Amino acid sequence: MRRREALLGSSLLALACVTAHMAAAQRGSALEELVQPTARIAPLRNFDPATRPSRRYAVVIGNSDYASIPDLPNAHADARAMAAFLRTQEYQVAYHEDIDKLGFENVLRRVLFDVDEDTEVVVFYAGHGFQIGSENYLVPVDADFDSPYDVPFESVSLGSLVGIVGARARLQIVMLDSCRDNPFAGRVAMTERGSDLRETRTGFTSQAAPLNSMLVFSTAPGSVAFDGEGENSPFTAAFVTEVSEDADAGVSEVFEGVRRRVYAQTQGRQIPWDSSTLVEQASFGIGAALERPIQVASSGTGQARGLAMIAVTGEEIRDSLPTQVAAHAAARIAAEFRPQVAIGPALAEALDLSPEARIAVTAPPETGRLTLRDDRGVDRDMVGRSLSAADLPDLMLSNRSLQRPATSFEEPLIADRFEIEVDGQPRTVLLDLAIDPCDFEAGDHLDPDGMGITRYPNELRPEIALAACDAAIAAQPEVGRFHYQRGRALTALLRFDEARDAFAAARERGHTRAWYALGASLFDEERRSGGYGYRKASDAVLQLYARGAQEGDPYAFHALGRQLMEFGETDAIQIEGYDLIMRAMEVGHTFAMNAMAAIYLREGTEEYDPDRALRYYRESARRGDVYGYYGMGYAHSIGLGALAPDPGEAYRWMRRAAEGGHPFAPYSVGVALADGSATGTPDPAAALGYYLQGLERGHALSAVVAVDLLRGTGVEGYTPFDAAAIAAKGAALGNARYAPDARARLDGFGAREIDGGAQLLLRDLIELTGIEGEIAVDGAFGPDSRTTLARVVDRLDPGATVPTDPAERAVYLASLFWKEQPFRVDLY
Template sequence: MNHPVPMKVLLLLAFCIIFSADGALAKPPEAGTKPSRRWVTPSVSSQTDRDRMGRTQRVALLIGNAEYRFAPLANPLNDVRLLAETLKSCGFEVQLLENQSRKGMIEALKAFEENLAGKDAGLFYFSGHGLQIRGENYLVPVDADASTESQISYECFEARRVIDAMQAARARVNIIILDACRNNPIVRSSRSISGGLAKMEAGDQMIIAYSTSPGDVAQDGSQGGNSPYLANLVKQLLVPGQEIESMFRNVRRGVLRDTGNMQKPWEHTSLVDSFCFVTGSAPSRRLPEEPVPTVPATEKTAMQEPAGPMSALQQAAERGDAVAQERLGEQYEKGKGVERNPAKAFEWYRKAADQGQAIAQSRLGDCYRNGVGVAQDFLKAVEWYEKASQQGDGDAQVGLGGMYFYGDGVKQNFTVAAELYRRAALGGHPYAQMNIGLMYERGDGVPRNIAKAIEWYRKAADRELPAAWGKLGVLYGDGIGVPRDPAKAKELFERAAAKGDAGALENLGAMYETGSGVPRDFQRAFDLFRQAADKGAVHALAKLGVLYANGTGVNKDLAKAAQLFQQAANQGDADGQVNLGQMYERGDGVPQDWFKAYTLYQQSAAQGNVGGRIKLGVCYADGRGVPKNTAKAFDLFRGAAAEGNPMGQVNLGMMYELGDGIPQNYAKAIELYQQAANKGVVSACYRLGVMYANGTGVRRDFRKAAELFRTAADQGFADAQMNLGMMYERGDGFPQNIFIAADWYRKAAEQGHPEALKRLQGLNLPAMRR
């Protein structure tokens, strides 16, 4: 008899994501060259920084008002929830309030003031409507019903109250963040009522940050997402070692970029003490998209150490010798022969630079760019790099190229960056040769040309640059521009790793992890990943987390895996964010928390990570951690599928098959399932088998269905095992055989499949074949 496969079984797999490893090499953490494929596996969450910092020294009050009667807002609640989770990971005790009345806001501020007294740091954040009357700022409660100046003063919340409360509490550091300048129809009711917020003077040890300039209106962001300001803020909060002023500058840069210079955040500060949201090593200027960084000062030509304060070098410097002044500045910067003193280094560099000494001008550019011995100032950095570059200084040309590459202090311009790198590269500068190679490989500022990229990488490698050996190793490992040669890749990685190159250590570890060109050796992979992580390779932390989570190469330790994933996620590693999200999604080692999972997936997806985008799509498709939004899910799955990602193809296929938020289209579903099945994805084989078994969108074909189910079942797919059991029990497509059916039911039941266990018991066989 012919029986359709039950739809109940079909739905068991809806929006299930399965990631599998393959043998491709990971690319080194440079120039945004990400691994061509990632190994994303189930994991558990980690202990957060909150546990290490203590719960009582940092407190925050967050208020998000969205449900206004006169002008509802889309994203304040998303904003405060995301910020709350981020601040908790930074050690803050957070009070989160939503849709507050004026009375509720006043009572919350009183409690906040009491809790803040004597603490290390306090933070107040408001997201919602805000306005000003004659220079006085008001935050609008959701119950405000005001259209005149007098009504507003009674029904809205005076922003000055926050300053007064925090000053009274006398915390060491006070932070006020107002994302409260949305477009507000109240302002049109009176000439004296103005949109945006007015400048407020910060109290002692306080910084006030505004999402946009005085009097301007901030953007709320797309429906269901976050405001541009908040999205950039949470990203920068988690950068280890980043001073708060630098953090807000980077937030401003990101908002300007994301809004096309339409929204410019600003701050007013009286802070004297330093403050970092996440402690640790200060971040380098090495961003995910960055080419090889400019030559750090520590790698420039070493000079003779002075014998003492009155050495000949210092005496020459004091006489006005520019070369001696530059060299003495270097000694103070490095602490060679004298106590390290960045301020004195800057002072001596400036004396030499003022005399036109090119190396000193270049070093002065480094100081301004990195905030060494002087406040960070990109405009000044550009000014000094340009002076040295005009004299042909290669370091300055590389530094200035980096400024144009990032758009730091100048308008971003890849073409100018490439030209500056080219000039220095022609002069034999190895970092410039590496950078221009990366530009050619990616087509940034120059036409994409792999052959030219390889040519420049080889020039840099000939000058003994370890990163260039590692980059060539990636190309040989993946067969890009050269014949695939794992042995050559291994040789190049080992050569670079011997010089301590973190990317090469990680890639060599990836070869041993996957058995690509070498015998598979998880212990060796673990050792290499650990070395890479110790040298600052952030993604190696996520790699180590995978090994701990799976117990490969090391004893299984979910707590340790959690810690490593958290460390990687905090430093912006997209895979670390995805893995930590999956821990919260499944409740593996932590209480299940879909909102935390959603937040992490959103952070990963914002970096373009395909795993994060797919998992974010699942959240939207199922309404997990965020309101259900099938349109967003469809867009995310479609984007991943268009890139050839099989999981994107499977999930998009399911949306077409089920007609979930889009018109049902069986032919499109079958096409997508087949594409993923051709890549060996077992869930796609199963879904395609269901279509053939039920005759959905295709002529019913039990033999084809059985073939597809068997492919998935042989790889341990429980639903496929259960369906094969049903087909043998019923005789669908081949002779009925309840003993074979029992075997397949048992396999599925051993994996916890409840319906398979019920059917196995229903066979009521006295002695089943094993």
């Protein structure tokens, strides 16, 4: 990628003012070209503009209390006014105040899980923002730009936010209120793959909207928005006033009115800006008049901002409930933890209500929301609303994906509650939500269609998971996530063909992650014999990744992004790959952080930047990723960037990575144990154990050092036959870098030692396959050994010609071993 240099100017703060570059980069992109062939497998997503989306969802953020930059005291008020209005129009509002970087990641993850292709989404942000080059960024409250490497971890890319929401939603409207003076004036940052420095600037640059989207900014690109002299910003006050007069007006009409009001109020000094690609009619209203007006006030262009308080709802009510309310528990209901549960009948039975009773929902469960579908087909959130006893049987509990490790549960059960009033009397309803065993045993991280009870591959209990998912599919064969999770279990059991069939079944049922899984399965097949090495994927793999990325899967963002960035033939394709990886990072996907760290550690390239790599590893480790642990171990071992070498700290990080399933961390732990840097005293036996663990995970270098250890210091209980078998296994991996070294070690043995190793390999194969027979391991590959060899080959590789050269024969047997006992490619 060519290096482009630009001096980054002097501003960085703004609160909402953007419009025109991003989508242009997507149209005609590598992603779109790769997606097209998948239409033959499943139709590309489409919708009927004559119908309205059935779900309404909003993200409202007000960031006021900043740790390292000036506060915005009234951002909360604007956000509360916006949330109050959206709730009156049946939006499911995810409301947030003062969220940090990890909080932003959680918000975007929630979008992945809560939004589907029949959802219209509104995003409103009030808080600091800034521009670097052609990209715009929102600022979490914990942002502190101390180095040029901070941007990905101290801010949120607006382009990524719009891309993530757009990939999941049918329609999106994004509103950003404010562009203010820049508290980071004069600072520079790195925001591209290379080492270009760009200055942070005041305001937002123009940015285009992806298909069926509208981006609205409180002022023109590069300009500053005024706070106003009243209780609200001019933009928020104008919007709430305008939309309250006619909520059912088209959004374009609403924002034309907002523009006129803001222009007049600020005497022409502020002009709201928008960019639209809407292809269907859209309005904020649903035909329901406001029960009371949302109070706002703003005048002039002064600094004071604010907004009238509104009645608390949702989480605010939950926080204010007296603890003694729990004593009024009226019912305890057992239900399944799945996307939607008809909870009304069980509640009606438990409460034993009179026909005239009125029920009001005052606080929702933590795990979801209580809804009732109206005559327009819209699911209405029932918090703050009342219903009759006759309506109660239609009440639904819509559970949401949790994103919680399965290992954190003592049992597969979620205890929750919600609060109601029955004829004015407060009552608590307790919930016991049973997690389906398939979700509990095989749920995946960041799965847009999963329930969020998660296990990494190294945490799976594959036999238990397979049985659980078989049972789940027998009961509900139409549920795609059960088929996907069954495929995960089969992959862990090394039953790859069956796993691919399960992923295909999940794809046929509309499970988003299945596209990535099918691509990864095919990619693993392409590289299975090559150890852990990374390589260019086939077009078939890339097409599957691309479809997953278009559907909004973070794993597909990362997988396709890395391929395009590493192997793209043009600068434009490499940049597109980088942008996809950044999108994955915005939801906290640590694989993307590790990939970027590895790129910045390539000496001799223009991207080489140890300090930048260290920052990525730290953030990955902070989020609990074993590759992040390994990266921190490596950093401490060599003194990466500003770190001083620290063997003890390196050993601790490496061991943590090895225990978590990292494929070649065992090699590094073994080295530290062998040379004594870990504990102060060499421990060859312990070192050998870790080397063999690394070999089991497909690491050919672990075989090389294990052989060197056995032929050098030696380890009690191991013979030259063991060493020869280890060398053959390493040579059979086909790893271009280290397998030749393992083969050289094998060639260094005598014929008797090699034949003894071959006999050990035959013994392993007999045990793995259940072939009848015994074999003596004596180094004399005589008639009995040859007879056993013939039986093994007849079962595992019929018709094959077995090499007669001892070393070639040993490597051949090792290749059969890896076919029967393949290493877990899914772990890395």
